[in-house]
Amino acid sequence: MVTHAAAPQPLLSIIVPAWNVQNFIAACLESVLDQMGPRHELIVIDDGSRDATLARARALIEARSDMACTVLAQDNQGIAMARNRGLACARGEYIVFVDSDDRLLAGSLAALEQAIDAHHPDVIACDFRVWLPDQEDKSHRVGLRYRPGLLRDQATILNTFFADRQMYVWAKVFKRAVYEQLEAPVFPPGRVFEDMSTLPRLLSQCASLLYLPHAIIDYRQHPDSITKLISETWCMDLAGALPVARGHLERLGVAPSVKTHFDIAAGYFYIGVVKDSYELPRASGRRVRAFIKSVFVESLFGDCASMLAAVQAGQTVSIDREHDARMIRQVERALAGNFVFRARQTASRKIKVWKRLRRTQKAALGL
Known part of the structure; x- marks a missing residue:
């Protein structure tokens, strides 16, 4: 020392x-x-x-x-x-x-x-x-x-x-x-x-x-x-963070508006991790999505409908209300296991993995 x-x-x-x-x-x-x-x-x-x-x-x-x-x-x-x-x-x-x-x-x-x-x-x-x-x-x-x-x-x-x-x-x-x-x-x-x-x-x-x-x-x-490192542990760590923060806010008795804003922020992180999980091997991705889905739903104060209503009524602090609404609808589709959502994410993430591999190969060759 x-x-x-x-x-x-x-x-x-x-x-x-x-x-x-x-x-x-x-x-x-x-x-x-x-x-x-x-x-x-x-x-x-x-x-x-x-x-x-x-x-x-x-x-x-x-x-x-x-x-x-x-x-x-x-x-x-x-x-x-x-x-x-x-x-x-x-x-x-x-x-x-x-x-x-x-x-x-x-x-x-x-x-x-x-x-x-x-x-x-x-x-x-x-x-x-x-x-x-x-x-x-x-x-x-x-x-x-x-x-x-x-x-x-x-x-x-x-x-x-x-x-x-x-x-x-x-x-x-x-x-x-x-x-x-x-x-x-x-x-x-x-x-x-x-x-x-x-x-x-x-x-x-x-x-x-x-x-x-x-x-x-x-x-x-x-x-x-x-x-930048996507792994099963990385994805599942989100599940450990949400209940800790949610439980603390609940014990403090925060205002209803805080609960709504927490739910919307949780939605953004949830949908981000869901999308990232499609870069994992198929079995790992499915395991991650099933696990974080249950924890995410249990960590919400409300539901997607209440989040969307608050956003559309202008009752939230927002960088982009239209973007917030799109995110909430994506969360709804992810929770429902929507086939189109899953197909798009699978294709999108495969392309991103391929592009990342190409960049790595070019860097290794000095191109």
């Missing part, structure tokens, strides 16, 4: 979980270290990397002895457990997560400090940038739909969150005290959709939210990203 002496309580704890990212860890940590000051601490958790990630992280930290930095090493337990360990070690009033293949965009820590000093909210919601390093012209900013200013209405906070469907913990900067209100472990171990089950629970504990229209993270897109 590498640890540097720290000041009294920092304002911001920046937590970076890392695993087998030797080609990205330097750029990530430098993007943080270049912005750090006396009100910040950096915690890097190496999750059992088998490459040079840990050595490179230690070398960078050792060269910055004037900063409050810690590098921890643990056996491989997954990103959720790495985040949980970072939380346990953090001393800052607020928590900033940065994934180890991403970058903290310039000016982010200063912008967060100014927002905290002015408003001291329970959570700060930030924009981010989808970053394609090899196709910079396609990189683009993703803005949230919160209105400017300090929000203190729980329904507005949650409804807008579910309408945006940006389930990334690094796009939300929570007070550490908000994390401490949840039962440990905060991030469910071994799950791909750990953000999806955790973020609704965190936001539901917040009495205030400030939207900061500053892009905080360069969200790297690359073929090895976990979100």
